[in-house]
Amino acid sequence: MRSLLLVVQYDGTDYHGFQRQPELPTVQGELENALSALLNEDVVVTGAGRTDAGVHAVGQIVTFETERPIPVDRIVRALNSMLPDAVTALEAREVSADFHPRYDARGKVYGYRILNREEPSPFIGRYAWHLPEPLDVSLMREAATSLLGTHDFVAYSSSGGSEGDTVRTLQRLDMDRHGDLIELRLEASGFLYMMARRIVGTLVDVGAGRIGVADVKALLESRDRRRAGTIAPPNGLSLITVIY
Amino acid sequence: MRSLLLVVQYDGTDYHGFQRQPELPTVQGELENALSALLNEDVVVTGAGRTDAGVHAVGQIVTFETERPIPVDRIVRALNSMLPDAVTALEAREVSADFHPRYDARGKVYGYRILNREEPSPFIGRYAWHLPEPLDVSLMREAATSLLGTHDFVAYSSSGGSEGDTVRTLQRLDMDRHGDLIELRLEASGFLYMMARRIVGTLVDVGAGRIGVADVKALLESRDRRRAGTIAPPNGLSLITVIY
Numbered sequence: 001m002r003s004l005l006l007v008v009q010y011d012g013t014d015y016h017g018f019q020r021q022p023e024l025p026t027v028q029g030e031l032e033n034a035l036s037a038l039l040n041e042d043v044v045v046t047g048a049g050r051t052d053a054g055v056h057a058v059g060q061i062v063t064f065e066t067e068r069p070i071p072v073d074r075i076v077r078a079l080n081s082m083l084p085d086a087v088t089a090l091e092a093r094e095v096s097a098d099f100h101p102r103y104d105a106r107g108k109v110y111g112y113r114i115l116n117r118e119e120p121s122p123f124i125g126r127y128a129w130h131l132p133e134p135l136d137v138s139l140m141r142e143a144a145t146s147l148l149g150t151h152d153f154v155a156y157s158s159s160g161g162s163e164g165d166t167v168r169t170l171q172r173l174d175m176d177r178h179g180d181l182i183e184l185r186l187e188a189s190g191f192l193y194m195m196a197r198r199i200v201g202t203l204v205d206v207g208a209g210r211i212g213v214a215d216v217k218a219l220l221e222s223r224d225r226r227r228a229g230t231i232a233p234p235n236g237l238s239l240i241t242v243i244y
Numbered sequence: 245m246r247s248l249l250l251v252v253q254y255d256g257t258d259y260h261g262f263q264r265q266p267e268l269p270t271v272q273g274e275l276e277n278a279l280s281a282l283l284n285e286d287v288v289v290t291g292a293g294r295t296d297a298g299v300h301a302v303g304q305i306v307t308f309e310t311e312r313p314i315p316v317d318r319i320v321r322a323l324n325s326m327l328p329d330a331v332t333a334l335e336a337r338e339v340s341a342d343f344h345p346r347y348d349a350r351g352k353v354y355g356y357r358i359l360n361r362e363e364p365s366p367f368i369g370r371y372a373w374h375l376p377e378p379l380d381v382s383l384m385r386e387a388a389t390s391l392l393g394t395h396d397f398v399a400y401s402s403s404g405g406s407e408g409d410t411v412r413t414l415q416r417l418d419m420d421r422h423g424d425l426i427e428l429r430l431e432a433s434g435f436l437y438m439m440a441r442r443i444v445g446t447l448v449d450v451g452a453g454r455i456g457v458a459d460v461k462a463l464l465e466s467r468d469r470r471r472a473g474t475i476a477p478p479n480g481l482s483l484i485t486v487i488y
Contacts, residue, residue: 009366009367010366011370056366076363077362080363080364085364085366085369085370088363088364088365088369089363090363118321119332119333119334120324121253122300122331123253123371125332126255
């Protein structure tokens with residue numbers, strides 16, 4: 001039995017998230033259908049991150065096992081010919097049988113895009129949260145510093161994920177404005193359910209002046225998710241890469 | 245009666261073109277539905293260019309007439325709140341009653357994007373023709389020069405448009421490669437039905453080595469559309485702007 005790893009991109013707009021669900025279009029479902037057809041055996045894929053409905057990925061990592069001797073340098077092209085336009089394999093390689101894309105991940109990087117101007121955009125709008133109100137990015141950046149480091153992020157999560165330890169380390173939370181576009185980048189040892197979108201939503205509340213810089217830290221320290229603020233919509237979020 | 249002009253953007257992927265068709269989603273249909281609801285009267289819009297199914301626009305021009313006294317600086321926001329995400333108004337202004345967005349146009353600029361690499365992209369792929377075979381852009385550029393100027397472009401058109409005079413002036417046909425992306429820009433006094441996509445498709449045949457540079461000129465001079473080559477797919481094409 002061989003273990004293979006794929007680097008995968010997808011436009012999550014029309015999917016009910018990564019994880020397979022009966023009767024609903026999901027990214028895992030597309031990958032498993034295409035691989036099963038290609039390899040002529042039932043293939044199950046395991047993803048590094050279970051991205052939610054509407055969330056995109058530019059560097060999702062998935063693994064699967066196969067009995068087939070298909071050469072690794074042929075998989076990407078063959079697979080892409082069977083996948084729908086919204087899902088693309090970029091790279092394939094052989095990994096050891098004990099490699100697990102989620103448990104072995106040391107961290108993940110997510111990107112979040114905000115289109116900050118009066119008019120929406122039919123193009124960027126698929127991949128960005130449209131906010132017409134002017135945002136003060138320097139205030140958002142100041143607020144973000146209190147989230148850096150190792151904390152219990154339970155107040156920045158939603159119930160519904162696999163619970164357990166809610167301590168994570170946020171190594172990086174950068175943001176830059178390029179004209180109308182604000183791009184955030186979050187790197188953490190792991191993300192709780194809805195954590196990236198809750199952090200972005202709360203920072204936007206700061207940038208719009210609805211809450212103060214100090215409220216971001218106060219919410220973190222409250223460890224009370226009922227106090228949590230705005231949840232940023234999924235379409236602005238992309239899984240950029242997984243760190244091993 | 246007032247005449248109003250709108251600058252409109254749209255992602256044409258899910259539309260059966262600009263022009264209204266019964267029972268099918270079209271850009272004109274979306275604009276007329278939103279304007280009619282907003283103004284509470286039947287609104288008919290006239291577009292500068294009837295873009296085909298799947299073609300996008302970043303600067304389509306449309307006009308409509310209304311009896312309503314809605315201030316021009318309120319229309320864009322109100323209209324965007326009623327339009328679907330794939331269609332956006334950028335600007336509105338009052339024009340004289342005799343202005344016609346198509347008949348008064350002195351020219352149009354179209355852009356065409358090619359993603360020229362092995363792997364497709366779920367993001368750029370919506371807005372670009374994916375061609376894995378390496379294209380020689382300098383050959384394409386050389387071939388393009390024979391199309392510049394005033395010619396009978398009938399061989400670079402398809403039947404099905406409103407026929408008549410098939411002479412047009414192509415003022416500009418530029419192309420640049422930015423990494424994996426090739427961007428073409430075509431400016432002409434007007435475009436025959438399928439002209440932009442036939443020109444791009446034929447230049448790609450040159451870039452891929454399927455035909456020679458001289459064949460582009462020979463096809464033009466043949467005035468025979470049955471000899472025409474590849475038609476580039478609609479998703480790479482965008483109406484950039486209309487020149488008045």
